[in-house]
Amino acid sequence: MPKDTGIGAATVRREDVRFLTGTGEYTDDITLAKQTYAVFARSTVAHGTIKSIDTSAAEVMPGVLAVFTGEDFAEVGGNPAGWLINSRDGEPMKEPKRPVLAHGKVRHVGDAYAAVIAETVQQARDAVEAIEADIEEFDAIVDMNAALSGSNYVHDEIGTNQCFDWGWIEDNREATDNAIKNAHHVTTLELVNNRLVPNAMEPRASIGSYKASTGEYTLHTTSQNPHLTRLLISAFVLGIPENMLTVIAPDVGGGFGSKIYHYGEEALVLAAAKRLNRPVKWTADRTESFLTDAHGRDHVTKIELALDKDGKFLAFRTDTKANVGAYLSNFSTATPTFLHGTLMAGNYTVPLVYVNVKAVFTNTAPVDAYRGAGRPEATYSIERVIDKAARELGMDPIELRRKNFVKPDQYPFASAAGLEYDAGNYDALMDKMEEVADVAGFAARRAESEKNGKLRGFGVNAYIEACGIAPSNLVGVLGSRVGLYDAATVRVNATGNLSVMVGAHSHGQGHETAFPQVVAEMLGIDPAVIDIVHGDTSKIPFGMGTYGSRSLAVCGSAVVRATEKIINKAKKIAGHMLEASEHDITLADGVFSVSGTDKSVTFGEVALKAYIPHEYPLEDIEPGLEETAFYDPANFTYPSGAYACEVEVDPETGKVTVERMTAVDDFGNVINPMIVTGQVQGGLAQGIGQALLENTSYDENGQLLSASYMDYTMPRADDLPMFAVDHSQGTPCTHNPLGVKGCGEAGAIGSPPTVVNAVIDALQSGGKDVTHIDMPVSPARVWEAMQ
Amino acid sequence: MYNFDVEKPGTVADAVAAMRTEDAQALGGGQTLIPTLKQRLASPSTLVSLKGVAEMQGITRDGDSLRIGGATTHATVAADGNYAALSALASHIGDPAVRNRGTIGGSLANNDPAACYPAAALASGATIVTTSREIAADDYFQGMFDTALEEGEIITAVNFPIPQAANYQKFVQPASRFALVGVFVAKYADGVRVAVTGASNEGVFRWTEAEAALSANFAASALEGLSVSADNMIADLHGSATYRAHLVKVMTGRAVAAAS
Incomplete structure (x- = not known):
């Protein structure tokens, strides 16, 4: 019998009432008194020197209040990379400055070189058209190989387009080379992990405001992590003291990673607000989103898998070029390295892994973490090459994976790529997948498809990922410049209701519903009396925000710790009220009782006593009932899964349709199964989008060809089948108090190789000698591969 | 969007008069024109909305x-x-x-x-x-x-x-869902007409070889041996000229098979 409330209940999302009735409050919905508007002048060429910018005509246009250029920010700091990567030779990565506005050069189409502030958006737009910029265009650097071999540089001052040349694990390099040289069989695959545009439903938007009387700034912005944004602006870019800057991320309409980062527009509206002493709003249009939101993926990889004669994996060796675009975005150096290379052992007992990643600057939009962030790239490479190996060896792809799985009795398991997996059961996931996906019935379904002139393919995938990012001590050693804990404050009000201030930010994840379920379960009270407060640095203690599927595992654990403190203090108060030792007090169903007696007080009575401390032991217990906890986990959490996909291919047109999609995931304990299912479904949609539809294409001049929905294909409902989602096979995480793992990215990690494996299976069943097609596996690409 | 005036004529005669304004632009449903205006890619002085012209409505x-x-x-x-x-x-x-x-x-x-x-x-x-x-x-x-x-x-x-039999087959460009290749086949007493959209750099065109073959034998098999030249076909990130030429034949065959 499913529960109605608390942990494990499929509680309906309370935040959906406002989202579905159009009453959410997003940044662009906010209008401050005397608000003005910013519009940016953006480069139409990918690479050029700014010879001059004449703003004189723009400055005298109607309604124009100010015009800024890169010159105005020449003295302020750059927007930094959050992770220092050292090259194989020990040299630190190249870190060219990322300015608020382009100064000296423009480096990608959409790079902002000026901004107009005016009374209305239309006036600002008109004035932007009156800015005369003399930009001398250079050849664009688009192709990564050309970038590494040429002498034309995105950043002239560093004299190279290579940001770093990273090896992992460098000490294993020689042994891996030898294992591959001497192996019974080596399977090699060259592949592209296609660049993706994040396409959050809500475009980025920011409002800067300034209070001259106190010197306080406020930034309303579309952020997944308001404290991190405050830290970056304060410590690196504008130097505003943290206690003089409030960052508020109200309702945010999706991020998928792209709203983790601090962008120059946020600094511009703050600086402009101070100069004008009026609020300044900027809202991106969809074209700006395409051109300037940090993109995802964009790896070009060669992977080799060495096997012995029985199909045991001996080594994975990977050679990857990772496009970082024109500037380093905040997590851009971590994504292709420690979020990618460390996962290159997959779910397998393979003894040797070596990964080489060269990060490359190009005249394209910056590339950073996008739903999955490095782990989809790792999973795709591993699971595609395993599938190819199975075909080459004539082995069943499921059996080949099972033969190499880490087994349940091997935990904790030290992977060859440097992580310690704490819990899992990959065979159980595969068993469940075979049942849910009805693998046994596939042959009959294939025969039916063939009767209709279609080729049917079955694809399988096993993934592991590392999320709940993660132990500050570990990431510090690996180069992170920030800690990755989180924080929560539980405030019990005098009348017994609660406000819980959390560092995680909800922009679609359902925190306002799930976090109260945890607190309610612990206190034995109705979750309806618990309210979640997030997204405002003036209201919440601190927080590193939401990304990397970390909200519940990290911030949720902080909520647990703070609630435990509440219970401990409440027991003291109850003990006083009941004239018993706090050690004899038990809490059940919201009632504190003295063990072995019928004496009790309710949670509400204790709360009231805390705030009206008459007859209260003030010498032993402080009044009030409010506790804060910071939680820093001991390890990542390691969700894993077994996925299956069935596709039909129309051999005449190359069109692929996804007929069945099964996702069996191990998320450990599940707080709200409905929200988890929704997260998986969203991830699957994005993964299928990457596999079949989404094509970010720059031409040789650095122009984005797919810069609108006329050419960039987002997955739509009729592109997708009904999904079969199962998370019954959870193995609890061993190191966080809830035993939870992250579920936000799994679908996007597990599905792309599953889909492509199925397409290849379909084509091979039709007698086509096709071993690989790069994503997106469009009809044209399938048809051409078949010719 | 730049500023413009809007005229809402009620008759064809008034619409014609309104269109005499310099740089006037007729506005149907605006499904292409309005996005173009929002992108500031056009700046008509006046939009003449045809929505209210009763004699232009209906079937x-x-x-x-x-x-x-x-x-x-x-x-x-x-x-x-x-x-x-x-x-x-x-x-x-x-x-x-x-x-x-x-x-x-x-x-x-x-x-x-x-x-x-x-x-x-x-x-x-x-x-x-x-x-x-x-x-x-x-x-x-x-x-x-x-x-x-x-x-x-x-x-x-x-x-x-109205033809004796007809069918339209659209193979969609996946993003816009316009036709990557669309073929309309219509069979009349005096012969078959085949028109192709989406494929050519010169816009919609008639595939006359297919028309001749289908006029003699209205069956998909009549297309065997025919092919469309890839010269002057559109090539873009959604498909090559060769692919589009191939699809013209596939979609024509399907349209014939489905024609009713």
Whole structure:
């Protein structure tokens, strides 16, 4: 019998009432008194020197209040990379400055070189058209190989387009080379992990405001992590003291990673607000989103898998070029390295892994973490090459994976790529997948498809990922410049209701519903009396925000710790009220009782006593009932899964349709199964989008060809089948108090190789000698591969 | 968007008068024009909305001829039962919002090389009725976004002869869901007409070899041995010229097989 409330209940999302009735409050919905508007002048060429910018005509246009250029920010700091990567030779990565506005050069189409502030958006737009910029265009650097071999540089001052040349694990390099040289069989695959545009439903938007009387700034912005944004602006870019800057991320309409980062527009509206002493709003249009939101993926990889004669994996060796675009975005150096290379052992007992990643600057939009962030790239490479190996060896792809799985009795398991997996059961996931996906019935379904002139393919995938990012001590050693804990404050009000201030930010994840379920379960009270407060640095203690599927595992654990403190203090108060030792007090169903007696007080009575401390032991217990906890986990959490996909291919047109999609995931304990299912479904949609539809294409001049929905294909409902989602096979995480793992990215990690494996299976069943097609596996690409 | 005036004439005569304003632009359902204006890619002085012109609305049948007013929406055509293949075509243009605003006159006046209606008009041998004359479809389409319309001339109606059998097959460009290749096949007593949209750099065109073969034998097998040249086919990130040429034949075969 499913529960109605608390942990494990499929509680309906309370935040959906406002989202579905159009009453959410997003940044662009906010209008401050005397608000003005910013519009940016953006480069139409990918690479050029700014010879001059004449703003004189723009400055005298109607309604124009100010015009800024890169010159105005020449003295302020750059927007930094959050992770220092050292090259194989020990040299630190190249870190060219990322300015608020382009100064000296423009480096990608959409790079902002000026901004107009005016009374209305239309006036600002008109004035932007009156800015005369003399930009001398250079050849664009688009192709990564050309970038590494040429002498034309995105950043002239560093004299190279290579940001770093990273090896992992460098000490294993020689042994891996030898294992591959001497192996019974080596399977090699060259592949592209296609660049993706994040396409959050809500475009980025920011409002800067300034209070001259106190010197306080406020930034309303579309952020997944308001404290991190405050830290970056304060410590690196504008130097505003943290206690003089409030960052508020109200309702945010999706991020998928792209709203983790601090962008120059946020600094511009703050600086402009101070100069004008009026609020300044900027809202991106969809074209700006395409051109300037940090993109995802964009790896070009060669992977080799060495096997012995029985199909045991001996080594994975990977050679990857990772496009970082024109500037380093905040997590851009971590994504292709420690979020990618460390996962290159997959779910397998393979003894040797070596990964080489060269990060490359190009005249394209910056590339950073996008739903999955490095782990989809790792999973795709591993699971595609395993599938190819199975075909080459004539082995069943499921059996080949099972033969190499880490087994349940091997935990904790030290992977060859440097992580310690704490819990899992990959065979159980595969068993469940075979049942849910009805693998046994596939042959009959294939025969039916063939009767209709279609080729049917079955694809399988096993993934592991590392999320709940993660132990500050570990990431510090690996180069992170920030800690990755989180924080929560539980405030019990005098009348017994609660406000819980959390560092995680909800922009679609359902925190306002799930976090109260945890607190309610612990206190034995109705979750309806618990309210979640997030997204405002003036209201919440601190927080590193939401990304990397970390909200519940990290911030949720902080909520647990703070609630435990509440219970401990409440027991003291109850003990006083009941004239018993706090050690004899038990809490059940919201009632504190003295063990072995019928004496009790309710949670509400204790709360009231805390705030009206008459007859209260003030010498032993402080009044009030409010506790804060910071939680820093001991390890990542390691969700894993077994996925299956069935596709039909129309051999005449190359069109692929996804007929069945099964996702069996191990998320450990599940707080709200409905929200988890929704997260998986969203991830699957994005993964299928990457596999079949989404094509970010720059031409040789650095122009984005797919810069609108006329050419960039987002997955739509009729592109997708009904999904079969199962998370019954959870193995609890061993190191966080809830035993939870992250579920936000799994679908996007597990599905792309599953889909492509199925397409290849379909084509091979039709007698086509096709071993690989790069994503997106469009009809044209399938048809051409078949010719 | 730049500023502009809006005129809402109630009659064709008033619409013609309004179009005499310098840089005036006729506005059908606005499904192409409004996004263009929002991008600041056009700056007409005046938009002349044709929505309120009653005589340009609706569908009437006269024997085997169907007259569709120029301001008739795709949704109205989709719901009409007189020319099934044409209604089916209209029911797959864009999404419900587009179909409830977009008009047949607007689509034909714009002549997007990947739009659906040009294929229907050309394959049906339709007549484009304007404020000043009647134009045969064979003379009307003059290349990508190019038509026989003169400055200020408005499509008031389109006359379709209803065929014995017809079908439209659209292979969609996955992002826009316009036609990557769309083929309209229509069989009349005096022969078969085949019009192709989406494929050519010159816009909608007739595949005359297929017409001859199908006029002799209206069966998909009649296309065996025929092929379309890839010369001058569109090549873009959604497909090569060769792929499009291949799809023309596949979609023609499917249209013939499905024609009713």
